[in-house]
Amino acid sequence: MKEIRIHGRGGQGSVTAAELLAVAAFEDGYYSQAFPVFGVERRGAPVMAFTRVDEKPIRVRYQVYTPDYVMVQDPTLIPAGIDVLAGLKPGGMVIVNTARKPEEVGLKAENVEILTINATRIALKHIGRPITNTTMLGAFAGATGLVSLDSVIKAIEERFTDKLREVNVAAIKEAYEAIRG
Amino acid sequence: MVKKVLEGSHAVAEAVKLCKPDVISAYPITPQTHIIERLSEFHADGELGNCQFIRVESEHSAMSVCLGASLVGARAYSASTSQGLALMYEVLFNVAGLRQPVVMTTANRALSAPINIWNDWQDAISARDSGWIQLYAENAQEAVDYTIQAFKIAESHDILLPAMVCIDGFVITHTYEVVDIPSQEDVDAFLPKKVPYLPLDPENPIGYGMIGTPEVYEETRYLIQETMEKAKKKIVEVGQEFEKKFGRPQGGLIDTYKLEDAEVAILSMGAILQTMREVVDNLREEGVPVGLIKVKSYRPFPKDEIRKAVEGLKAIAVIDRDISLGHEGALFTDVKSALYGSGERPLVKGYIAALGGRDFPETTVRKIVDDIIKVAKEGKVDKEVEWPDLRREIL
Amino acid sequence: MASKVDMDFEGLASGHRACAGCGAAIAVRLILKGTGKNTIIANATGCVEVFTTPYPECAWNVPYVHSLFENTAAVAAGIEAGLKALGKKEGINVVAIAGDGGTADIGLQSLSGMLERGHDVLYIMYDNEAYMNTGIQRSASTPYGATTTTSPAGKVSIGQETRKKFVAEIAAAHHIPYVATASVGYPRDLINKVNKAVNIKGPKFIQVHAPCVPGWNYPESKTVEIARLAVETGLWPIFEMENGVITSVRKIKEKKPVEEYLKAQRRFAHLFKDERGKKVIEEIQKLADENIKRYGLMD
Structure with a gap:
């Protein structure tokens, strides 16, 4: 089983990202599960959402404490004191949305791969708004290979219609390519 | 049957839709909201047929509307939780006492004070003596399966008791997971239209809700208790029938x-x-x-x-x-x-x-x-x- | 399919357990002549429920349900919704009947919800101005100055200290097509209004003034007389309000002083004993005059 934790702020679509990731994994033939830290959502407040992916049905229902992957939608969470690396498994990976290089994001950890992607720029370019949740999924697919680009696109296509579908897919594709270098 | 990744609440809403309720009545309360929001969307898109969706001013009225609807022979559904279930408490007993097979989802949540919107079972547990059948689901799939079975169990003329499907708030209602949604055709075959038992009808006037004096009240409790014993068998039987039809084992009690x-x-x-x-x-x-x-x-x-x-x-x-x-x-x-x-x-x-x-x-x-x-x-x-x-x- | 007045229809069988002279029993009997037999009744807990349904007996010759105290409007709404869903609503009148406690107090919320949602339901409040079933406790509909078991007149109390809450006006604030008041003192008017109401689609509300022999404390032969005195003094205005506009009022030909109404009932007897009571009677007269002006009860 692979466990993913997404950090963001209320309004950035972290919960939606977790759900879409679950849908994408299902499209790839896995069982999946997604849920947020349950509570009262307020815009701007730090939030977390989780996705679990496995080859067999998923039973556990507690929060993700030892993720394999972490996505950080908002780099300001790091200086704000959110421990985005908490519990990250050895050999795990964290993907941060930032214009900076991995060594500049303020994260120190051994045996953890830190990747960065300027998802805000990509989202602004395609979607016209700094909503980075779908873009981050493109990067996640590219960086981890846990889910395929096709499935992420499929999940997006199920969720959005018309123009919104088109621009989100474009953003995902660019992020996918960008992180693969 | 279609497997998809669905939020638990949306899966329940799909199940309710498949059961073709005649009347839905509910009042919004976290974490039940996603169920009734999705049902509202179905209603708004005309996907619930002639179903009357009554958005009431309180949970007390939600269950009362279900009661009235059920009395004229309609299949009635509601959903609530926590404070809402507590406000409904009086009506829960009434619905059971009047032997109306209303089905509801309880998105289990703690009770105030302190106010807490999160999950435990205190709400439904506190209503355990009301004469409602209570089934507790483990996941979204069971929430779907039990909902469909609940109507069948409750509406059986040898049961005629209301049934509550208890699903943990947030943990099931707000979690996306893989759920197998049955086809309409299969559900129709498993759960035919409700056959009303002595409905309110001007052609055949009967009265419900008479005063049960000390000479007769105890017997009404005895009969419900006796029926609860029968319901044990019915729950197992309906589960087996469901398994045969849909292929998923339902366990016993x-x-x-x-x-x-x-x-x-x-x-x-x-x-x-x-x-x-x-x-x-x-x-x-x-x-x-x-x-x-x-x-x-x-x-x-x-x-x-x-x-x-x-x-x-x-x-x-x-x-x-x-x-x-x-x-x-x-x-x-x-x-x-x-x-x-x-x-x-x-x-x-x-x-x-x-x-x-x-x-x-x-x-x-x-x-x-x-x-x-x-x-x-x-x-x-x-x-x-x-x-x-x-x-x-x-x- | 219009419902017709059916004077021969006895919807309420004789032999029920109401007190002799019961205003509410008269009201129910008349109401059912106005609705005819194609009617389903939802009834609140209260006197009417108690005296008509001692199991296994039931005095109703129409389908009937008593659920609880405060949810009658919601149960009626459910009946209406259920009939609609099943395609059976056409030709069936759904009528809720509740007392003043079940309407002005504990049932006000569900009444408001039902009216606001636009259900095709006629809600009838029989107003005997206190919780009579439980032993004459005050309700929000108990009139100013009346003594009840929970607003007793005493050394420092005049009885009910507050003014009667007027639910008909509250109902009207829901922009419903039909609101009316009536009295058991005027049977034909009540029957006609009920019949008119059931033939209007949407939510309707009728408040029926219904004297209570033990609660108001008067001889049982005087129910109609007292009901009429309430009207003739201006204390109980009779009117119809259609779509927010008053369309008819029962005019007072010769205004009677409120004392005539008050002195006929022991619940006001303490007002005739001293100076303090006299002042209360003056206040009650002002309330009657205010009604006369507000509803145009006199030419």
């Missing part, structure tokens, strides 16, 4: 897991069972002889089934996400009373945990299993009730 050669067992209800099953597997690999008992039907309570299931066990741990303040966990009380009359019985210990949405990770389960193994080894229960995840440091 209880379900057991890896119990055959177990020395101790952990017993509980609802979504935490899922985590508990995982832990049982992990502990088995470590050589720990632990099994699991799931109570699916809390009312009627599966007394005989539990007696049978625990045969040969040394000790069982009963996990309650509720407390009868001034006594102990309600499930713990029920399990003990079920075993009291049986000859050889295991030691029983109660654990109160995961109240008000407290996470229930593997570590808590392991703590409980370690403790109950100690009980089994020592052959005695020192302390009847433990709070394994209590934060003593903030007391």
Whole structure:
């Protein structure tokens, strides 16, 4: 089983990202599960959402404490004191949305791969708004290979219609390519 | 049947839609909202046929509308939780007393004060004596399956009691997971249109809700109790029929897991069972002889089934996400009373945990299993009730 | 399919357990002549429920349900919704009947909800101005100055200290097509209004003034007389309000002083004993005059 934790702020679509990731994994033939830290959502407040992916049905229902992957939608969470690396498994990976290089994001950890992607720029370019949740999924697919680009696109296509579908897919594709270098 | 990744609430809404209710009436309350929002969308898109969706001003009225609708022969559905269920409490008894087969979803949540929107079972447990059948689902799939079965059980003319499908708030309602949604055709075949039993009809005027004086009231309770006993069989039968039609085993009133050669067992209800099953597997690999008992039907309570299931066990741990303040966990009380009359019985210990949405990770389960193994080894229960995840440091 | 007045229809069988002279029993009997037999009744807990339904007896010759105290409007709404869903609503009148306690107090919320949602339901409040079933406790509909078991007149109390809550006006604030008041003192008017109401689609509300022999404490032969005195003094205005506009009022030909109404009932007897009572009677007269002005009860 692979466990993913997404950090963001209320309004950035972290919960939606977790759900879409679950849908994408299902499209790839896995069982999946997604849920947020349950509570009262307020815009701007730090939030977390989780996705679990496995080859067999998923039973556990507690929060993700030892993720394999972490996505950080908002780099300001790091200086704000959110421990985005908490519990990250050895050999795990964290993907941060930032214009900076991995060594500049303020994260120190051994045996953890830190990747960065300027998802805000990509989202602004395609979607016209700094909503980075779908873009981050493109990067996640590219960086981890846990889910395929096709499935992420499929999940997006199920969720959005018309123009919104088109621009989100474009953003995902660019992020996918960008992180693969 | 179509497998998809769905939020638990949306899966329930799909199931309700498949059951073709004539009247839905509800009042919004977290974490039930996603169910009625999705049903509202179906209604707005004309996908619920002639269903009347009555958005009431309170839960008390929600259940009252369901009652009125059911009395004229309509299939009626509601959903609520926590404070809403508490406000509905009076009507719950009334619906059962008038023998109306209303079905509702309870998205289990704690009760105020302090206000807490998160999950435990205090709401439904507190309504356990109302004459409603209560089925506790472990995951979204069971929430779907039990909902469809609930209508069939409740509406059977040899039952005619309301039924509540209890699903853990957030943990099931707000989690996306893979769910198999049955086809309309299959559900139609399994659950035909409601056949009303003595509806209110000007062509054949009858009266409901007469005064039950001391000469007759007790008999009404006896009859409901007698029907609850019948419902035990009905729940199993309907489950078997469902399994035949849809291919998913539904268990009986209880379900057991890896119990055959177990020395101790952990017993509980609802979504935490899922985590508990995982832990049982992990502990088995470590050589720990632990099994699991799931109570699916809390009312009627599966007394005989539990007696049978625990045969040969040394000790069982009963996990309650509720407390009868001034006594102990309600499930713990029920399990003990079920075993009291049986000859050889295991030691029983109660654990109160995961109240008000407290996470229930593997570590808590392991703590409980370690403790109950100690009980089994020592052959005695020192302390009847433990709070394994209590934060003593903030007391 | 219009419902017709059916004077021969006895929807309420004789032999029920109401007190002799019961205003509410008269009201129910008349109401059912106005609705005819194609009617389903939802009834609140209260006197009417108690005296008509001692199991296994039932005085109703129409389908009937008593559920609880405060949910009658919601149960009626459910009946209406259920009939609609099943395609059976056409030709069936759904009528809720509740007392003043079940309407002005504990049932006001569900009444408001039902009216606001636009259900095709006629809600009838029989107003006997206190909780009579439980032993004459005050309600929000108890009139100023009346003594009840929970607003007793005493050394420092005049009885009910507050003014009667007027639910008909509250109902009208829901922009419903039909609101009316009536009295058991004027049977034909009540029957006609009920019949008119059931033939209007949407939510309707009728408040019926219904004297109570033990509660108001008067001889049982005087129910109609007292009901009429309430109207003739201006204390009980009779009117119809359609879509928010008053369309008819029962005019007072010769205004009677409120004393005539008050002195006929023991619940006001303490007002005739001293100076303090005299002042209360003056206040009550002002209330009657205010009604006369507000509803145009006199030419």
